Amino acid sequence: MKICVLVKEVPDAAVEKRMDPSTKRLDRSGEKNLNPFDTHAIEAAMQIKEGGKADIEEVVAVTMGPESAVRALHKAVSLGADRSVHLTDDALAVSDVCATGYALAQVLKQEQPDLVLLGQQSDDGECYTIGAVVADHLQMPSLTQVIKMDAEGGKLRCERQAEYGYDTVEVELPAVISVGDAINEPRYPSLKAIMGAKKKPLDTKSTGDAEIDTSRVGSEGKRTAVLAINPPPEKEAGQIIEDEDTGETVEKIVAWLDERKLLA
Amino acid sequence: MSGILTYVLHYQGEFNKNSLGAVTEAGKLAKELGGEAAAVVVGEGDDLTDDLCASLGKYGATKVYRARGPEGLAQPVVDVMAKVIEENGYDYALFGGGLLGFEIGAGLTARLNAGVTMEVTEVKVQDGKLVADRPILQDSAIAEVDYVGTPGIIIGRLNAFEMAESGDGAASVEDVEVELSDWSTKARMIERGEQRGADVNIEDADILVAGGRGLGKAEGFQLCEDLADALGGAVAATRAVVDAGWYPYAAQIGQTGKTVAPKLYLAAGISGAIQHKVGMQSSENIVAINKDPNAPIFEFSDLGIVGDLNKILPKLTEAVKAKKGG
Ligand SMILES: Cc1cc2nc3c(=O)[nH]c(=O)nc-3n(C[C@H](O)[C@H](O)[C@H](O)COP(=O)(O)OP(=O)(O)OC[C@H]3O[C@@H](n4cnc5c(N)ncnc54)[C@H](O)[C@@H]3O)c2cc1C
Ligand SMILES: Cc1cc2nc3c(=O)[nH]c(=O)nc-3n(C[C@H](O)[C@H](O)[C@H](O)COP(=O)(O)OP(=O)(O)OC[C@H]3O[C@@H](n4cnc5c(N)ncnc54)[C@H](O)[C@@H]3O)c2cc1C
Numbered sequence: 001m002k003i004c005v006l007v008k009e010v011p012d013a014a015v016e017k018r019m020d021p022s023t024k025r026l027d028r029s030g031e032k033n034l035n036p037f038d039t040h041a042i043e044a045a046m047q048i049k050e051g052g053k054a055d056i057e058e059v060v061a062v063t064m065g066p067e068s069a070v071r072a073l074h075k076a077v078s079l080g081a082d083r084s085v086h087l088t089d090d091a092l093a094v095s096d097v098c099a100t101g102y103a104l105a106q107v108l109k110q111e112q113p114d115l116v117l118l119g120q121q122s123d124d125g126e127c128y129t130i131g132a133v134v135a136d137h138l139q140m141p142s143l144t145q146v147i148k149m150d151a152e153g154g155k156l157r158c159e160r161q162a163e164y165g166y167d168t169v170e171v172e173l174p175a176v177i178s179v180g181d182a183i184n185e186p187r188y189p190s191l192k193a194i195m196g197a198k199k200k201p202l203d204t205k206s207t208g209d210a211e212i213d214t215s216r217v218g219s220e221g222k223r224t225a226v227l228a229i230n231p232p233p234e235k236e237a238g239q240i241i242e243d244e245d246t247g248e249t250v251e252k253i254v255a256w257l258d259e260r261k262l263l264a
Numbered sequence: 265m266s267g268i269l270t271y272v273l274h275y276q277g278e279f280n281k282n283s284l285g286a287v288t289e290a291g292k293l294a295k296e297l298g299g300e301a302a303a304v305v306v307g308e309g310d311d312l313t314d315d316l317c318a319s320l321g322k323y324g325a326t327k328v329y330r331a332r333g334p335e336g337l338a339q340p341v342v343d344v345m346a347k348v349i350e351e352n353g354y355d356y357a358l359f360g361g362g363l364l365g366f367e368i369g370a371g372l373t374a375r376l377n378a379g380v381t382m383e384v385t386e387v388k389v390q391d392g393k394l395v396a397d398r399p400i401l402q403d404s405a406i407a408e409v410d411y412v413g414t415p416g417i418i419i420g421r422l423n424a425f426e427m428a429e430s431g432d433g434a435a436s437v438e439d440v441e442v443e444l445s446d447w448s449t450k451a452r453m454i455e456r457g458e459q460r461g462a463d464v465n466i467e468d469a470d471i472l473v474a475g476g477r478g479l480g481k482a483e484g485f486q487l488c489e490d491l492a493d494a495l496g497g498a499v500a501a502t503r504a505v506v507d508a509g510w511y512p513y514a515a516q517i518g519q520t521g522k523t524v525a526p527k528l529y530l531a532a533g534i535s536g537a538i539q540h541k542v543g544m545q546s547s548e549n550i551v552a553i554n555k556d557p558n559a560p561i562f563e564f565s566d567l568g569i570v571g572d573l574n575k576i577l578p579k580l581t582e583a584v585k586a587k588k589g590g
Contacts, residue, residue, distance in 0.1 A: 017401045017402075017404075018401070018404075018405075019400070019401070019405055019407075024407075026401075096379065096380075097370070097373060097380050098373050098374070098377060098378060098379055098380060101370075101373065101374055102374070102377075105374075124401075126383070126400070126538075127380075127382055128366050128370075128382060129366060129367075129369070129370035129373070129380060129382060129419075130370075131370070132338065132366070132367045132370030132371050132374075133370045133371070133373050133374040134374075135339075135371070135374075135447075136339075136342065136370075136371045136373075136374035136375050137374050139445065139446070139447045140447050140450075141339065141447050141448070141450035141451040142338075142339065142367070142451070143367075143451060144363070144366070144367055145363060147507050157454070161363075161503065161506070161507065161513070161520050162336065162362075162363045162364065162456075162457075162520060163273065163275070163280065163362045163363055163364065163520055164275050164456065164457035165456075165457040165458050165459050165460070165513055166455075166457070166458040166459075166460055166513065167336060167453060167455065167456050167457065167458070168453075168454040168455040168456075168458070169337070169451050169452065169453055169454060170451070170452045170454055171450065171451045171452075172450040172451075175450070175451075180507065181504075182503075182504065182507030182508060216377070222379070222412065223373075223377065223378055223379030223380075223411060223412045223413060223416075224379035224380070224381060224409050224410070224411060224412065225409065225410045225411070225412055226407050226408070226409055226410075227395065227408040227409065227410050228407075228408040229400075229405050229406070229407055229408075230397075230405065230406045230407075230408060231405060231406070232399065232403055232404065232405065232406055235564070238550075238562065238564075238565045238566045238567055238568050239566070239567050239568070240557075240562065240567075240568045240569075240570065241567070241568070241569045241570070241571075242557075242570045242571070243569055243570060243571025243572070243575070243576060246571070246575050246576055246579050247579065249569060249571065249576060250576065250579045250580045250582075250583045251583065253551070253567070253569065253580055253583075254580070254583045254584060254587050256551075256567050257528070257551075257584075258587065260528075260549055262471065262495075262527060262528045262549065263495070263584065263587055263588055
């Protein structure tokens, strides 16, 4: 069995994310990192591989992104992936969800995985949708926000929280699953794995290599257009107390609550 | 004709409130556009009666397409909606908040090569087209997004579209035969809507003390329970701690939990993710205790305390008791 994990490079959590007003695009100039939600997808792949119930030949990390995104692939490999695929091409810049999902699916068609894993969301775009888009293109069953997954006999038994409580769903392979962050506690890469990551096979693909119809991606193919980036509605800033002397802090909280008649 | 199609989720014979909000919104927008609002329902039992389906007319739908298919899964609904859109030429598909709407909307995006926006808080009509307000980057900005070509897919934020009766009559109900795609039948619901943990009530409480991952472990909830007892309130939770098994699902606030609006909502160790915020932002007074001064929850708190909850909560409980006793 072969698992492909979709991973994305995003601004580092410590960077304050902002839109570039001139391009209406995210300012990606700062420090970047592997999307933290994707480490759960890699860990899920590793746990299936190490669990022994399914025979996993390889785990392949796949990304679409600019040149710098190679570092996200290195990190994915240091966390356990056997090799990686980097789809990169100027024609792909500014792709929206519709275009990104299509392009990633084209790469995955060449890989022919039995299971595609994704994170629950990217930390920058927060669109929550790539998994279901990819699944429809690949004509595979799919679930998002899965927090428990057992692979056995060509099937996955998945659990997730939906609108009315927890659902248990059985999914036949091949399938596309995005995992919720409660599914596992991702491991830290060993120093040896970090050092070795650059030596693992990395396949760089252009749109031509992946047989992507360029009229369906990038600025030409996108189906959404950002007209403006506006500030959120004004809201009165709340009061902030830094807790230095807890006795004093608590007194202030009680006074605040009492003023609002919440201690009646 | 410019029409809007919505999906209406139902469970145990009742329509989902957020879906009804989407129907209401679609009805309003369709009138402005000069088109019709229609709804799709999909079910396998007999609970989708003619009367129940026709009742969607009250919220503004003129037509309801009813199809047979498995419940609680997105892909069969994608098959139905794609067929209805292709045969009847709807220009937009609109969804209320929740989880299935995201998955169905995403599936349609792929199937129909259609643009999609999500977490949408407002939809406007401009030059005969719909434009979506889509908050981004933890609600620090709002992107105004337009669609290239049709259809356009709009996935609303939980509670963004309020349900309201529009005074219109019954909707006409049409049964549609849809052959499900082969892959849509390869996911099978084994158990739906399992309630993990005790059946607690947080919706009627005037005061809620909500706990998150910052409590560190299940036992950490004792700190919240003690404070809630002192304040005369109940205890609520985030998805992170419910998924971890620290607290019952019935106490969860947010996108896949409850929506609450108490007089006081006090958060301990909660970051303030959008999916949590959407379930509590109408609370009258919001207080947050978090050790991270950059936690998003401080952006929408009336009173924020930057500090360690393990130090603050026990003392606060004592101080509240003393104040109330005195
Ligand atoms: C602030 C902001 C708002 C945006 N809003 C919209 C919008 O409303 N509509 C729209 O169509 N586009 C939008 N986009 C563009 C969109 O984010 C990109 O097309 C993006 O590549 C896909 O969305 P996501 O990363 O948010 O995916 P999500 O669906 O949140 O990501 C889920 C998972 O998909 C995988 N994944 C996502 N992107 C890649 C990738 N490039 N390579 C490999 N795996 C990947 C990862 O496993 C990830 O965990 C927005 C972008 C930004 C920065
Ligand atoms: C489709 C979907 C649906 C979702 N539905 C829901 C939902 O219904 N409800 C919901 O809540 N979430 C939901 N989520 C999850 C949501 O995105 C967040 O992951 C979740 O709300 C985070 O929970 P948390 O605040 O407890 O944990 P974290 O985000 O981990 O926050 C913990 C906080 O505790 C603070 N902290 C740690 N230690 C201390 C200390 N000693 N003292 C003080 N502060 C401390 C930290 O600084 C941090 O801010 C959903 C997500 C998705 C994608």
